[in-house]
Amino acid sequence: MPRFALKIEYHGGPFAGWQRQNDVPSVQGAVEAALARLEPGPHTIAAAGRTDAGVHATAQVAHADLTKDWDPFRLSEALNYHLKPDPVSILQVAKVADDWHARFSATDRRYLFRLISRRAPVTHDKGLVWQVTHDLDLEPMQQAAKHLIGRHDFTTFRSSICQADSPVKTLDALDIEAFDIPHGREFRFHVRARSFLHNQVRSFVGTLERVGAGSWQPADVKEALVAQNRAACGPVCPPQGLYLAGVGYPDDPFVE
Incomplete structure (x- = not known):
């Protein structure tokens, strides 16, 4: 399964934080829902850091494993289409090695x-x-x-x-x-x-x-x-x- 790194920008105001939670909106949940519109899920993405409720990001990083070998630019465009109207934007996508990890590879x-x-x-x-x-x-x-x-x-x-x-x-x-x-x-x-x-x-x-x-x-x-x-x-x-x-x-x- 190809692994992709996602650089993500978001306004934290409408969210209960990055981490997916039951019955409340989260940034992770929004991105995973957009991924599910592209490929059957469930999807679980990992992020470099778990921001709290109300905290924003200009360059959060997460990674996702997909079945299709997407062109990175087309993947970012597709995700941004399905993220609307949430204040979340995929700034850039890059294909990475299978052992690359958004959290544990960070320095x-x-x-x-x-x-x-x-x-x-x-x-x-x-x-x-x-x-x-x-x-x-x-x-x-x-x-x-x-x-x-x-x-x-x-x-x-x-x-x-x-x-x-x-x-x-x-x-x-x-x-x-x-x-x-x-x-x-x-x-x-x-x-x-x-x-x-x-x-x-x-x-x-x-x-x-x-x-x-x-x-x-x-x-x-x-x-x-x-x-x-x-x-x-x-x-x-x-x-x-x-x-x-x-x-x-x-x-x-x-x-x-």
Whole structure:
């Protein structure tokens, strides 16, 4: 059976998350239903990461095994036709080796978090960003983020329902940029690691926002990390600003 890698973009608002669930819409369920329109199912696809309810993706990766040796472009066109009107798009399809796995072959995952600071409610980006109405200072957040880089026990920034075997992870990058928008500023958090704990990125951003607002000092983030105690974490920010923005592989199947 030929195996295909799928690069997927989606708006997470209408879904209960990536993972298929009974009686609620999911991104996985939408893609599998589209596959069933092309070939008899049932179909089970595997993804690089399981995003939560309300979380978006600009470059999720999954793989599917099919019976027909599809032309990758025609497969992407057919899937996009059957995915309508769901806010899910197959950006690219590539044929991969039988042992290639969207999750286990991945070497890193990259997330983007968008945070807007302005008084007036957002309109065009509603549901796509986290908005706060107070000012934020970029430099203290950047200083605080440096304490999180590297290999640490991230118990403080781990959800109580996280199923990972260990809270020890290596954070490769946490870069923050800011730029002006009409009547406000947008802050973008770029985070990269091989793997993440449940709610880790949202815990980072919620805590760093407190630093930008002046309620925490950069050194407080280091103390929270060292505490290895969930109670030491700052607020966990809402999901709508979070995007799975890329997945790395030793040989990227989407590079021609």
